Amino acid sequence: MSEENKVYTIFDRPAGLRFVGLLQMAFGLFGLIASIGIVGAILIGGPSILDGMGYIYSVLIFVGVALPCLIIGNYVDDLRKNAVTAQVIYSLMAMGLTGFFIAVRGLHYIWTVPLFETEIVVAIGNLAALILVSQAFIILYLILNWHRVVPPDDVEVVRDRKEAKQIEMGLVPSPLSPTLMGSDGTTELSDEDSQRIMDVHKVVSVGGMAVLCSNCNGATPLSKAKDNKLQCDYCGVTLGVGNVFVPCKNHSEYLAATTCAVCGDHFCRKCLTAQTPPIDDRWTASTIFMCQTCFEGRYRPAVTTTSFVIPIDQLFSTAGARFATVGKIYRRFLGAYGGVLKAIFGWPLALLGSFGKKDDDGKRRGGGGGWGGGNLDLSGLGSSGGDADACVGIILMIVIIIIAIPIIAGILMAVGALVFIPLLFYAGLIAVTFEAVKVIRRTDFQSLDSVRIQSVVEKKQPKAKQSTLRPYTRTWEEDFFAQSLERRREERKREEERRRRRGERTRAESFWGGGRGY
Amino acid sequence: MSSAHSMIMCPVCGGQVIIENTDKVNLCSYCASPILGPDQSRNCTNHPDILATEVCHVCGDLICGECTEKRVGDYGGKLLTIVNCSKESCIAASEWARPLNEEYQSLANMDWADKSDNFILRITGIGAVVMMVFELVFILGMLYLQYFTSHSALLPKILFSGDIVIILMVLGNILAAILLQTSLQVYVHERQLVSGAILLVMLIVEVAYLLWRGLYFNLLFLEDPLFLTVLLLALLFGTLLVFVGSLGAIYVGNKKRVQMKNARKQLNLSIQHEIERL
Numbered sequence A: 001m002s003e004e005n006k007v008y009t010i011f012d013r014p015a016g017l018r019f020v021g022l023l024q025m026a027f028g029l030f031g032l033i034a035s036i037g038i039v040g041a042i043l044i045g046g047p048s049i050l051d052g053m054g055y056i057y058s059v060l061i062f063v064g065v066a067l068p069c070l071i072i073g074n075y076v077d078d079l080r081k082n083a084v085t086a087q088v089i090y091s092l093m094a095m096g097l098t099g100f101f102i103a104v105r106g107l108h109y110i111w112t113v114p115l116f117e118t119e120i121v122v123a124i125g126n127l128a129a130l131i132l133v134s135q136a137f138i139i140l141y142l143i144l145n146w147h148r149v150v151p152p153d154d155v156e157v158v159r160d161r162k163e164a165k166q167i168e169m170g171l172v173p174s175p176l177s178p179t180l181m182g183s184d185g186t187t188e189l190s191d192e193d194s195q196r197i198m199d200v201h202k203v204v205s206v207g208g209m210a211v212l213c214s215n216c217n218g219a220t221p222l223s224k225a226k227d228n229k230l231q232c233d234y235c236g237v238t239l240g241v242g243n244v245f246v247p248c249k250n251h252s253e254y255l256a257a258t259t260c261a262v263c264g265d266h267f268c269r270k271c272l273t274a275q276t277p278p279i280d281d282r283w284t285a286s287t288i289f290m291c292q293t294c295f296e297g298r299y300r301p302a303v304t305t306t307s308f309v310i311p312i313d314q315l316f317s318t319a320g321a322r323f324a325t326v327g328k329i330y331r332r333f334l335g336a337y338g339g340v341l342k343a344i345f346g347w348p349l350a351l352l353g354s355f356g357k358k359d360d361d362g363k364r365r366g367g368g369g370g371w372g373g374g375n376l377d378l379s380g381l382g383s384s385g386g387d388a389d390a391c392v393g394i395i396l397m398i399v400i401i402i403i404a405i406p407i408i409a410g411i412l413m414a415v416g417a418l419v420f421i422p423l424l425f426y427a428g429l430i431a432v433t434f435e436a437v438k439v440i441r442r443t444d445f446q447s448l449d450s451v452r453i454q455s456v457v458e459k460k461q462p463k464a465k466q467s468t469l470r471p472y473t474r475t476w477e478e479d480f481f482a483q484s485l486e487r488r489r490e491e492r493k494r495e496e497e498r499r500r501r502r503g504e505r506t507r508a509e510s511f512w513g514g515g516r517g518y
Numbered sequence B: 001m002s003s004a005h006s007m008i009m010c011p012v013c014g015g016q017v018i019i020e021n022t023d024k025v026n027l028c029s030y031c032a033s034p035i036l037g038p039d040q041s042r043n044c045t046n047h048p049d050i051l052a053t054e055v056c057h058v059c060g061d062l063i064c065g066e067c068t069e070k071r072v073g074d075y076g077g078k079l080l081t082i083v084n085c086s087k088e089s090c091i092a093a094s095e096w097a098r099p100l101n102e103e104y105q106s107l108a109n110m111d112w113a114d115k116s117d118n119f120i121l122r123i124t125g126i127g128a129v130v131m132m133v134f135e136l137v138f139i140l141g142m143l144y145l146q147y148f149t150s151h152s153a154l155l156p157k158i159l160f161s162g163d164i165v166i167i168l169m170v171l172g173n174i175l176a177a178i179l180l181q182t183s184l185q186v187y188v189h190e191r192q193l194v195s196g197a198i199l200l201v202m203l204i205v206e207v208a209y210l211l212w213r214g215l216y217f218n219l220l221f222l223e224d225p226l227f228l229t230v231l232l233l234a235l236l237f238g239t240l241l242v243f244v245g246s247l248g249a250i251y252v253g254n255k256k257r258v259q260m261k262n263a264r265k266q267l268n269l270s271i272q273h274e275i276e277r278l
């Protein structure tokens, strides 16, 4: 989906970004297994290929592959600029390393790893090529889709799934309870009373323009309004008189309830739909109201357009600024990376240490305590040396569990995929067809009026979600978004320039001032 | 006059309105729609004899058309229209939003096309949905013929029975899905012309591919000709709708293209002009 476009919630992330995250996590897991596997292999009786370098290899793979892949993979699909930048840099480094490796060792380089009685052949050269190609794709994808995978600085991204879900659902926001209200506007009416009110045929009386009740949908003539307040003829609640005395654009017999937030025209409750507002601190209301034309993307605001041409020099300077920020972000990333490293690095050692102690003492020890700082020192590992066999056994078990579980899961998933992917494909096509029918029949436009009846009849807050095909019809929103981003960036640059000049001036003044003082 | 316990409801959302200003606009405490104060005059603040039509988003004054300035602002990616009065402070506070170019707006107005666009969307949309359903049923029918009837002897294969049938049918499904996606694009003003043309080409490809598949799968030799008859009728129906729709889209889309070209020319907004200015 050229989707998708502006990014507000975690659900707005492109599927490709999701895939990048999962792929990266998979590499991380693979690296973790490999580094643990090497340690295991050394303990069983190291294969000659490792020649004492085994621990170093293991640590290198852990620090260079497992940790960064798991950390970056975990964050990269959360629409975070730093994580995406880190991913690009990491992928570049990985490409450099694997490319160098292939150049030195060739594509057909193979490792034979002894495992128990048998041997596994690992086509390291091919593996390197796979990494090289996949990382290149990741970089290409991230850079080509930069606007979609990195939200602008000043837009808040909702990562909390529950909150995001609410926004995504676009539940029709209304503080009214789903049942009909009594005349005081707060007590709920009994079913029979509601039924009686809903049964009244609500026509406009001859008194001219009428106001549609937000409680029962009844139309009461505006001429009955007193002090800009109106008692509904049907259910008796007191309605404020909203907005100004303009009839609905589509129904001259009804007073407009409010203006459409997009086109600014006046509409009644039959012609408006409600949506959750954009996340922006300047928009304080809980709801935006939209007419059908704007909902369908038929109206395109024509703002004053003066420039269709982007000057080339400007383009270069923004590119330069981006490189500078990349450097800044990388420094920040290195700092955070170091911090995480310190915290996580101790963990496997602590685990080993606690196993050793458990055997020494012959007592059960709570494993939980080992996470703190106390058990992290390396001497814990040394103390377990006497019972090394038991320790090796446990490590082997861990290795087998860690390797076996992903393999079994992988086989199960592969078998399942053979059956499920075609089914999902077929189901997806049916879903697309349904969405298309919804758009063609306009059933995804729900007016305030019809939603109110629905809530009174069904006695629950109605959901109204626009068809997922709708955003395709509002192409200009995307264009404008990109334009305004560009503008904001420029403004920020100008502001910076101004600040810099101001700084220079004060420095110069104080210099002259100091000179005069002498 | 209303009893003390009665609450004033927002006429838009039904939320409670707390009246703080008796002679100025109050905002619904929930949806922020403006609600008139009980003593407020309904006329423009600057022109006491003209009925107001708007409310200033900054100061909340009622204003008439003459005092109104419309702007378009970007709120977190959504383009919304706001209105401010002609007071200097209100103009300054709205400066971040761009003034609506009313001249361009009226020249670019495409309301005239609403009726025909609705018609075109329905026609092409229904046609494309028919084609899609057609493909979805076709693949099921072919799977049935392949694995449950004697017709499978007449079906081609490479490695295992049904491989070619499945691949060709899945391709057909994808083609129909793209056709459906394109058919919805005819509703977007600036994509109408292009999507209409693409639709026409894709329709020809889809129909040719379908007929070829029918021949390749030897459907002419089916024992029961009902399946084939239903398929052909559905195909004819869908094709006709999409064909008419795409021709309409091309016609209306071209009219819009000419209108936009003229509007830009009239307002000197052409790219050429910008380059010369630089």
Ligand SMILES: [Zn+2]
Pocket (backbone or CB within 6 Å): A213, A214, A215, A216, A217, A218, A232, A233, A234, A235, A236, A237
């Ligand atoms: Zn009522």
Ligand SMILES: [Zn+2]
Pocket (backbone or CB within 6 Å): A260, A261, A262, A263, A264, A265, A290, A291, A292, A293, A294, A295, A299
């Ligand atoms: Zn509108």
Ligand SMILES: [Zn+2]
Pocket (backbone or CB within 6 Å): A248, A249, A250, A251, A254, A267, A268, A269, A270, A271
């Ligand atoms: Zn209306």
Ligand SMILES: [Zn+2]
Pocket (backbone or CB within 6 Å): B010, B011, B012, B013, B014, B015, B028, B029, B030, B031, B032, B033
């Ligand atoms: Zn309200």
Ligand SMILES: [Zn+2]
Pocket (backbone or CB within 6 Å): B056, B057, B058, B059, B060, B061, B084, B085, B086, B087, B090
């Ligand atoms: Zn104002």
Ligand SMILES: [Zn+2]
Pocket (backbone or CB within 6 Å): B044, B045, B046, B047, B050, B063, B064, B065, B066, B067
């Ligand atoms: Zn005025």
